[in-house]
Amino acid sequence: xxxxxxxxxxxxxxxxxxxxxxxxxxxxxxxxxxxxxxxxxxxxxxxxxxxxxxxxxxxxxxxxxxxxxxxxxxxxxxxxxxxxxxxxxxxxxxxxxxxxxxxxxxxxxxxxxxxxxxxxxxxxxxxxxxxxxxxxxxxxxxxxxxxxxxxxxxxxxxxxxxxxxxxxxxxxxxxxxxxxxxxxxxxxxxxxxxxxxxxxxxxxxxxxxxxxxxxxxxxxxxxxxxxxxxxxxxxxxxxxxxxxxxxxxxxxxxxxxxxxxxxxxxxxxxxxxxxxxxxxxxxxxxxxxxxxxxxxxxxxxxxxxxxxxxxxxxxxxxxxxxxxxxxxxxxxxxxxxxxxxxxx
Numbered sequence: 074x075x076x077x078x079x080x081x082x083x084x085x086x087x088x089x090x091x092x093x094x095x096x097x098x099x100x101x102x103x104x105x106x107x108x109x110x111x112x113x114x115x116x117x118x119x120x121x122x123x124x125x126x127x128x129x130x131x132x133x134x135x136x137x138x139x140x141x142x143x144x145x146x147x148x149x150x151x152x153x154x155x156x157x158x159x160x161x162x163x164x165x166x167x168x169x170x171x172x173x174x175x176x177x178x179x180x181x182x183x184x185x186x187x188x189x190x191x192x193x194x195x196x197x198x199x200x201x202x203x204x205x206x207x208x209x210x211x212x213x214x215x216x217x218x219x220x221x222x223x224x225x226x227x228x229x230x231x232x233x234x235x236x237x238x239x240x241x242x243x244x245x246x247x248x249x250x251x252x253x254x255x256x257x258x259x260x261x262x263x264x265x266x267x268x269x270x271x272x273x274x275x276x277x278x279x280x281x282x283x284x285x286x287x288x289x290x291x292x293x294x295x296x297x298x299x300x301x302x303x304x305x306x307x308x309x310x311x312x313x314x315x316x317x318x319x320x321x322x323x324x325x326x327x328x329x330x331x332x333x334x335x336x337x338x339x340x341x342x343x344x345x346x347x348x349x350x351x352x353x354x355x356x357x358x359x360x361x362x363x364x365x366x367x368x369x370x371x372x373x374x375x376x377x378x379x380x381x382x383x384x385x386x387x388x389x390x391x392x393x394x395x396x397x398x399x400x401x402x403x404x405x406x407x408x409x410x411x412x413x414x415x416x417x
Contacts, residue, residue: 086101086102086103086169086170086180087101087102087180087181087182087183087406088100088101088102088166088169088170088180088181088182088183089101089102089182089183089184089399089400089402089403089405089406090162090165090182090183090184090185090202090399090402091184091185091215091218091396091398091399091402092112092147092162092184092185092198093112093147093150093239093240093241093398094112094145094147094148094149094150094239094240094241094242094262094264095111095112095239095240095241095263095264095369096109096110096111096112096240096369097109097110097111097112097127097161097165098396098398098399099165099166099168099169099399100399100400100402100403101169101170102403102406102407105403106396106399106400107168107169108127108165108168108169110126110127110128110131110165111127111128111130111131112145112146112147112161112240113126113127113130113131113134113143113144113145114126114130114143114144114145114146114157114160114161115129115130115133115137115141115142115143115144116141116142116143116144116157117140117141118139118140118141118142119140123160123164124141126160126161126164126165127161127164127165130143131143134283134285135283135285144157146158146161147241148241149241149242149260150187150190150215150239150240150241150242150258150260150262151186151187151190151194151197151198151241152194152197152198152201155197155200155201158197158201159201159204159205162201162202162204162205162206163204163205163206165205166180166182166205166206166207167206178208179206179207179208180206180207180208181207181208181209181210181211181406182202182203182205182207182209182210182211183210183211183212183213183402183403183405183406183412183415184198184202184210184211184212184213184402185212185213185214185215185218185398185399185401185402186198186212186213186214186215186416187214187215187242187244187258188214188215188216188217188244188246188253188256188258189242189244189256189257189258190258195212195416198210198212199212199416211405211412211415211416212415212416213401213402213405213411213415213416214244214246214253214256215237215239215242215244215398216235216237216244216245216246216248216253216256217246217248217253217401218397218398218399218401218402218405219235219237219244219365219367219368219391219397219398219401220233220235220246220248220365220397220401221400221401221404221405221411222393222396222397222398222399222400222401222402222403222404223235223365223367223391223393223397223401225248225365227248227249227251228250228251228410229249229250230249230250231249231358231362232247232248232249232254232351232352232354232355232356232357232358232359232362233247233248233249233358233359233362233365234246234247234248234347234359234364234365234386235248235364235365235367236340236344236364236365236366236367236368236371236380236388237367237368237371237397237398238262238263238340238366238367238368238369238370238371238373239262239263239368239369239370239398240262240263240264240369241260241262241263241264242258242259242260242261242262243257243258243259243261243262243340243343243368243370244256244257244258244259244368245257245258245259245343245344245347246347247347247350247351247355247359249355249358251410251411251414252414254350254351254352254355255347255348255350255351256347257343257344257346257347259339259340259343261336261339261340262368262370263288263291263369263370264284265336266291266295266333266336266370266373267284267287267288267291268284268287269332269333269335269336270282270287270290270291270295270329270332270333271283271284271287272332273328273329273331273332273333274287274290274309274311274324274328274332275314277328277332278322278324278328279313279314279315280309280311280312280313280314280320280322281311281312281313281314282309282310282311282312283311286309286310286311289309290307290309290324290329291329291333291373292372293305293307294306294307294324294325294326294329295326295329295330295333295373295374296326296329296330296373296374296375296376297330297333297337297373297374297375297376297378297379297380298330298375298378298379298382299327299330299375300326300374300375301375304325304326304327305325305326306323306324306325306326307323307324308321308322308323308324309321309322309324310322337376337379340380341379341380341383341384344364344380344383344384345383345384348384359386360386362387363386363387363388363389364380364381364384364386364387364388364389365389365391366380366388366389366390366391366394367390367391367393367394367397367398368394368395368397368398369394369395371390371391371394372390372394372395376390377389377390
């Protein structure tokens, strides 16, 4: 860090951002996580202005009139709408660190990207971050951030494997000596599981449901294998596919599990393919220490056992699965070596 960077850092509040397809988390240096809100923006089409961001915007999904558009500006982990993403980031940056003192300057921002992001996608995230109010922006790959945030020995000559299942992407990486030595970025994750549940409920029960209901079902009764404590059921309400009238139906965990098998197999196959690119010594470390399962999707019931059985490697669900990425970004702010390796 240069002399001038040190001076500016003393006048600013640096922030870490987990820019997710489903949710955006923001941590402020010295304060911890201050924002955890949906990556959703509501736009007033008539006035051509942002009407709401985050939680307030999400509550409008499916309830908005024609004059209001509700957008998710990220798709499959990358920016789909640059202008809306910039507006959303600007809102979160200002909310996280309001400049209430005249000597404060713009913050440094560390923000995550999928490990499979193209140079164009990386540039879009970088430019959105600086346009949103960042003095400097550093991009760090999501599985590396997750590993740092979970406390894995990423700087040591030891193989660590992370499977980070977010809303838009599943990031799989083998890490050693501060770098990613093998990886897969799979655009199959929480949102695709929700969409699969929507299709399966329609085909099995003749009931049309929204993706918010599908997500609730996934969290409440979804599982990758039969649930050891007993199968579950849940009542949901949707539109009857024949009569087009509202109907309530009881759905079973066995049926929901059947509906997401294709997506689960895709994740498992990508993990197996990652091992094909992994040095045998590093693979031996992973066999001994296990795989870290993190991200919101890590909490799908029995997913750890499903992957452990398929990969023949222990799989451990992180106790801090939902916040590892943003905490890893925040820890990178305090580590000059990590920032030097980040994209900037």
